[in-house]
Amino acid sequence: MKILIVSSFLPYPLFSGGHVRLFNLIKELATKHELTIVCEKRSHQTDADIMAVKRYCQTLITVERKKQWSFPNVFRTGFSPFPFLLVGHTNDEMRRAIIRLINEKSFDLIHVETFYVMQNIPDTPLPVVLVEHNIEYLVYKRYTKMAPFLFRPLLYFDVAKLKYWEEIYWSKATKLVAVSEEEKKLMNREDVEVVSNGVDIQKFRIQNSEFRINKKEKRILFIGDFKWLQNRDAVGWILNEIWPEIKSKIEAKLWIVGKDIPDSIKKLSSDQNVIFDENAPKETAEIFAKADVLLAPIRVGGGTSYKILEAMASGVPVITTPLGREGIDAKDRQEILLAEDTDEFVKNIVDIFDNEKLYKKIAHNSRKLIEEKYDWKIIVKKLEDVYRDAITTYD
Numbered sequence: 005m006k007i008l009i010v011s012s013f014l015p016y017p018l019f020s021g022g023h024v025r026l027f028n029l030i031k032e033l034a035t036k037h038e039l040t041i042v043c044e045k046r047s048h049q050t051d052a053d054i055m056a057v058k059r060y061c062q063t064l065i066t067v068e069r070k071k072q073w074s075f076p077n078v079f080r081t082g083f084s085p086f087p088f089l090l091v092g093h094t095n096d097e098m099r100r101a102i103i104r105l106i107n108e109k110s111f112d113l114i115h116v117e118t119f120y121v122m123q124n125i126p127d128t129p130l131p132v133v134l135v136e137h138n139i140e141y142l143v144y145k146r147y148t149k150m151a152p153f154l155f156r157p158l159l160y161f162d163v164a165k166l167k168y169w170e171e172i173y174w175s176k177a178t179k180l181v182a183v184s185e186e187e188k189k190l191m192n193r194e195d196v197e198v199v200s201n202g203v204d205i206q207k208f209r210i211q212n213s214e215f216r217i218n219k220k221e222k223r224i225l226f227i228g229d230f231k232w233l234q235n236r237d238a239v240g241w242i243l244n245e246i247w248p249e250i251k252s253k254i255e256a257k258l259w260i261v262g263k264d265i266p267d268s269i270k271k272l273s274s275d276q277n278v279i280f281d282e283n284a285p286k287e288t289a290e291i292f293a294k295a296d297v298l299l300a301p302i303r304v305g306g307g308t309s310y311k312i313l314e315a316m317a318s319g320v321p322v323i324t325t326p327l328g329r330e331g332i333d334a335k336d337r338q339e340i341l342l343a344e345d346t347d348e349f350v351k352n353i354v355d356i357f358d359n360e361k362l363y364k365k366i367a368h369n370s371r372k373l374i375e376e377k378y379d380w381k382i383i384v385k386k387l388e389d390v391y392r393d394a395i396t397t398y399d
Contacts, residue, residue: 005391006110007033010102010125011043011117012093014066016056020229021310022137025183025201026117027057032384034060040109042101044069044093044121063105067097087165089120089140099124106130113394119173131398133390134177135199139187141167146304147233179394181387184331197390200331201310202383203317203374208289210319210371222256222357225295225320227288227311230262234304236269241301241346243272249350251277254357261291292318297356301349302328313378316340316370321363323352333377337362339370 015026033039041057045066058064070077072092081088103126105111113131116122122134141163148159171192174180180196182188188196226242228235239260247258257277260269261284270280284291288311292298298315302325312332315322316339322328323341334340341356343349356363 005036005112005395006038007040007113007115007391008102008105008109008111008130009039009041009043009061009115009117010098010121011041012121013069013117014043014045014049014053014057016049016053021201022117024310025137028202028204028380029384029387030057030060032380033387036388038062040105040111041065042067042098042105044095044098065101065105067095067101070095081162085165086123087162087169089144089166090123090169093120093124095121095124099126102126113178113391113398115391116177119170122173122176131178131394132176133179133181133394134173135181136174136187136191137183139170139190141170142190143304150233150237150304178398179390181390186330197386197393199383199386199390200378201313202378202380203310203313205317205375205379207287208292208314208317208374210317210367222254223259223294223296224250224256224353225259225261225291225298225315226300227261227284227291227298230265230269234302235262236266237304238301239269240272241303242299243269243278245346246299246301246349247273247275247278249346250353251275253350253354256357259295288314289318292320295320297353298322298324299349299353300324300328301343312340313374317374317378319367319371321356321366322370323349323356334370334373337366339366339373341366 011026013022015023018024018027030039039061040063041061042065046069054064054066070092077092081091084091102124106128111130113133114125116132116134119134119136144166145163148156148163151159174191174193180191180193181199182191182196183200185198188198226239230236250256257279259279259281261281263282265280265282292315298311298320300309300312300322302309309328312322312324312328321341323343325344326342329340329342336342341352343352
């Protein structure tokens with residue numbers, strides 16, 4: 005197939021879940037199909053980043069991503085039927101590039117990453133497959149609940165506009181793709197397809213769980229990008245409530261990994277057993293090789309957490325919330341450990357370190373699940389089926 009991919013981001017470096025997903029999909033799709041990509045590029049992204057993606061496609065066109073938080077965007081949003089997110093991603097240069105490509109080349113379909121660049125796509129006879137990483141209005145609604153009270157009315161109004169346009173663009177797509185069954189149920193269409201997130205199972209390999217349970221120093225990992233609210237919220241919960249209870253029951257190190265960890269987070273603990281690490285290995289596979297447990301108390305957000313999938317592929321037991329498990333077909337105390345409050349998190353951490361049989365079961369079952377359902381090769385086959393259905397439906 006000849007596929008035109010339109011994306012709200014250049015998927016390299018692999019700094020976020022969306023980048024990981026799209027880059028791996030492109031890499032696998034390129035083995036069988038001809039890809040043309042138009043995407044927004046951030047100012048920090050380099051020519052080397054462009055080349056890392058370009059090697060997998062026939063044509064790659066990047067357009068400069070406008071600064072989202074600017075007075076013009078905020079001002080325009082106040083007088084626009086579009087929400088703030090769509091205003092920031094409305095890009096005339098992207099629209100012109102897409103029109104030129106459609107006129108000059110022959111495509112079988114358009115694959116769109118995130119609905120908030122749909123306004124840049126002209127009316128076209130080509131089938132459109134829209135892939136949603138999250139239900140955006142629900143993510144922003146969760147953020148709004150945590151905002152200062154005085155700002156909430158304005159933010160809720162913007163969320164209402166976001167919901168309206170997200171549902172409009174869902175209805176316009178030939179095929180709509182969600183990353184989890186939970187999100188599929190919330191979409192206002194009966195024919196939503198689920199194409200979940202995946203893992204490079206060659207890169208992330210199970211570690212030897214024999215030594216983990218017996219080694220002297222136990223290392224509990226939290227890893228995340230601290231520009232996202234859900235990660236700041238989760239680590240705050242850990243340091244303020246969960247960690248004080250854990251350290252009274254077991255000897256362990258809390259390893260907090262991420263770039264540019266805010267001082268406000270570092271100030272939450274002066275415990276010498278809490279390690280704030282901004283210089284951990286770039287390859288997350290190396291990080292998981294040194295961790296005994298992944299702690300992911302996620303209370304805000306949506307979609308599927310890549311750090312959870314990668315930890316499972318590495319044989320590192322994961323303790324998370326039901327929201328953190330979203331999009332992953334893992335059963336409690338079989339492939340994952342679930343907790344909803346501080347006491348449950350502490351109990352699960354104590355259990356996993358005290359019970360060697362449970363540790364090994366979770367480590368090996370989680371890896372087996374990843375191999376069976378979340379290998380990128382399997383994920384891409386599902387996406388190809390969606391493409392074929394879209395072309396058939398449109399014909």
